[in-house]
Amino acid sequence: MLLDKIKKMAPVNIRLNPFGAVILTICIACGIIYNFGLLNWFQKEERICMKELLSVSIELARRGGRKVLEVREKNALTAKVKGFTKEGAAELKTLGDMESHRAILYGMAKAFPGLKVISEEHETKPVDFHNIEDTAKQREDVNKEIKSDQRIPLNQIVVWIDPLDATQEYTEDLRQYVTTMVCVAVNGDPTIGVIHSPFDDQTYWAWVSYGHSSNLKPLEKVQLSNEKPTQIIVSRSHPGKVVDVIKKAFGENTVVVEAGGAGYKALNVVKGLSNAYVHTTAIKKWDICAGNAILNALNGKMTTLNGDYIDYSSKDNVQNDKGLLATMQYHYHYLEHLEPLAKQLEKKT
Secondary structure, rough: HHHHHHHHHOOOOOEEEEEHHHHHHHHHHHHHHHHHOHHOOOOOEEEEEEEEHHHHHHHHHHHHHHHHHHHHHOOOOOEEEEEEEEOOEEEEOOOOHHHHHHHHHHHHHHHHOOEEEEEEOOOOOOOOOHHHHOOOOOOOOHHHHOOOOOOOEHHHHHEEEEEEEEEHHHHHOOHHOOOOEEEEEEEOEEEEEEEEEEOOEEEEEEEOEEEEEOOOOOOOOOOOOOOOOOEEEEOOOOOHHHHHHHHHHHHOOEEEEEEHHHHHHHHHHHHHOOEEEOOOHHHHHHHHHHHHHHHHHOOEEEEOOOOOOOOOOOOOOOOOOOEEEEOOOOOHHHHHHHHHHHHHHHHHH
């Protein structure tokens, strides 16, 4: 026995009484626990089932989409200007934004209390969670495509919500660009992405390393060719001088498509309709997180124009000022051509 050995080693003029022996044993045990990292015996951390979080994210993106659809069909938008971009473009907020925000944010808070959620919209009114609809944590489509699961500590997860992407286009009734988006970041990495298109009732989702919705397909590798012009998709509401820059970088034959909604543009690249999505002005992280996760899950990439991955861990930094490039293939080829633009943006920041 360890205690007997300690007693034998003690000088003859020192005697351990029973109380002292107990204290010594406790100290030794605590030292072993500390050294072997077993402190979780005393402090159990809460963990989230990621498969359940994926299912809830899909359902809530769809629920928010129904609110967006209802408001548009009733023509009850009540659009207001909530601010302006650095370039002077108005940033709008509608009833559709707020109804979707409430549906997604409160639904997520009820399903996973304590989960950190960051939304584009804000509201200070108190909410009665008894009036919030419960959200099922199991979905047939998820169970069909995802065969395994993972449990992640609650404090490592941040959920980003864009309750209505392409609000400008929403007010113009350009419905094809409008989406609702939910993204789950783990330790800052975009891990689960959900993009729902309410006006054609299509939902695209992916979980990095685990699977994706059946309407998403990985692209086959194709060789770069000068014969087929490069097609690049950019923002129609915040184009800046990006069209001229792209033509200069990739040649006058480059096809530049202007479209609304960061979610729409990310999906355009994922589907192989455009070779790249380029953005040169400031953009919020709730606009791009879901698309980033879906790109990652299907072996694509999204970075700043200087090649850095985007960190989604903090609510204190919700904006990316270093431009954006999203591709499914040949990402560094496009980065190289856009290097002069990246240097210009670096000087501005």
